[in-house]
Amino acid sequence: MSNSTYSQDLRLFLPETVWLEPEHFLFAKQVNSGNTTNASDSWQGYLNTLALLAFESWLSDGISPGEGVGKPSQGIFRDISAIVTAGNLKVDEFKFCTIATEHLLDEIVNIPQEVIDNPELAAHFYVLLEVLEEEEEVVIKGFLPHNQLVEIKSNLKQPISDGYYQLPLSLFDLEPNHLLSYHRYVEASEFALPVVESSLPVAENKVTQVSESLSKVVRTTTTKLSQWLQGVIDEGWQTIDSLSNPELNLAFSTRSVDTGIKKAKILDLGIDVDSKKVALLLNISPDKQNNHSQDKISVLAQLYPIAEERFLPHNTKLTLLSKTGKSLQEVTSRIQDNYIQLKPFKGEPGKKFSIQINLEDVSLNEYFEL
Numbered sequence: 001m002s003n004s005t006y007s008q009d010l011r012l013f014l015p016e017t018v019w020l021e022p023e024h025f026l027f028a029k030q031v032n033s034g035n036t037t038n039a040s041d042s043w044q045g046y047l048n049t050l051a052l053l054a055f056e057s058w059l060s061d062g063i064s065p066g067e068g069v070g071k072p073s074q075g076i077f078r079d080i081s082a083i084v085t086a087g088n089l090k091v092d093e094f095k096f097c098t099i100a101t102e103h104l105l106d107e108i109v110n111i112p113q114e115v116i117d118n119p120e121l122a123a124h125f126y127v128l129l130e131v132l133e134e135e136e137e138v139v140i141k142g143f144l145p146h147n148q149l150v151e152i153k154s155n156l157k158q159p160i161s162d163g164y165y166q167l168p169l170s171l172f173d174l175e176p177n178h179l180l181s182y183h184r185y186v187e188a189s190e191f192a193l194p195v196v197e198s199s200l201p202v203a204e205n206k207v208t209q210v211s212e213s214l215s216k217v218v219r220t221t222t223t224k225l226s227q228w229l230q231g232v233i234d235e236g237w238q239t240i241d242s243l244s245n246p247e248l249n250l251a252f253s254t255r256s257v258d259t260g261i262k263k264a265k266i267l268d269l270g271i272d273v274d275s276k277k278v279a280l281l282l283n284i285s286p287d288k289q290n291n292h293s294q295d296k297i298s299v300l301a302q303l304y305p306i307a308e309e310r311f312l313p314h315n316t317k318l319t320l321l322s323k324t325g326k327s328l329q330e331v332t333s334r335i336q337d338n339y340i341q342l343k344p345f346k347g348e349p350g351k352k353f354s355i356q357i358n359l360e361d362v363s364l365n366e367y368f369e370l
Contacts (some may be wrong), residue, residue: 016176018054020136027053031080044100045084051100051129052078052087054138059091062180086115088123093188096179097123100131104141109172110164111149122146124191125179128172142172143179145191189323189352190222190367222367225284225297226349228261237263240281260285260298265366266306269313269359276313278357279304280366287346296348297370301355302341303333311336317358318342321365328353 028049079088
């Protein structure tokens with residue numbers, strides 16, 4: 001009798017080296033045979049294809065049995081529409097972008113600007129693969145989630161070099177098997193991606209992409225608010241009393257939130273000229289229904305300045321987003337606003353939403369589940 005649990009666990013310890021088969025080379029040559037205008041692009045596309053096929057094979061072994069080189073494996077959808085830039089795979093709701101290199105000089109990784117800043121090419125994970133053509137093998141070097149990658153390039157403030165962001169390899173997760181853990185245990189919605197605005201005119205869409213490329217997205221986990229009613233508080237959320245001290249000088253106006261459970265979280269907007277910190281206050285309370293429908297949870301969200309600031313930075317936006325990223329309501333701070341708040345809302349337990357704080361080119365998202 002086989003132990004299925006044991007066999008599944010073995011998939012989390014796949015080797016980091018994938019051997020290339022003759023079919024891989026043949027397929028890569030066929031895909032890139034039409035690109036004769038630029039020898040450099042043709043070669044990069046060839047390497048990208050080999051890397052994509054190798055990673056697909058590796059990922060397929062970790063998720064489901066493979067079905068051959070000429071077509072995607074079961075449950076894995078291959079996209080080679082931008083193969084000169086990078087390869088793309090989609091597994092369920094997860095998107096993977098494969099970055100191919102022949103060698104790593106000085107442990108520096110070149111990430112094409114387009115695969116990060118273009119919402120249509122953005123992926124949940126960027127996987128770095130070293131293609132050793134003569135040895136007929138591909139080595140999976142590491143990976144980064146999209147939101148961590150955007151945060152890193154924003155913090156490093158490195159200029160774009162020939163269309164590439166240059167990042168140290170040491171910043172990557174060097175254990176590729178963690179990707180399988182993400183796929184098995186984490187929802188794709190935990191990782192923020194730029195929203196594709198395909199309905200916009202071309203010129204306006206380009207402006208949107210540029211704006212999104214400047215955004216700083218910080219990875220967050222989903223905060224389950226129903227657990228607050230049971231006394232379980234997520235890490236990072238604090239009581240109002242613990243924040244009210246001389247160092248923070250937190251001027252919460254709690255007249256309108258004198259009931260329910262109130263918790264606050266300090267967020268760093270990370271503005272270049274001056275670090276701006278704000279406090280996101282959430283007040284939740286059960287909303288009992290008179291009929292037999294499931295009880296709902298009421299939510300009030302407010303944003304306050306902290307430390308020595310009396311007012312919020314001008315034009316700070318507080319936005320309520322649906323699970324799919326649709327804007328439900330938004331409020332913007334004016335000059336000398338000492339706090340702003342969203343209109344109170346309520347929903348049934350299990351309903352997901354997010355709250356976004358925007359200031360200049362910085363965007364922070366906090367994800368919640370009622």
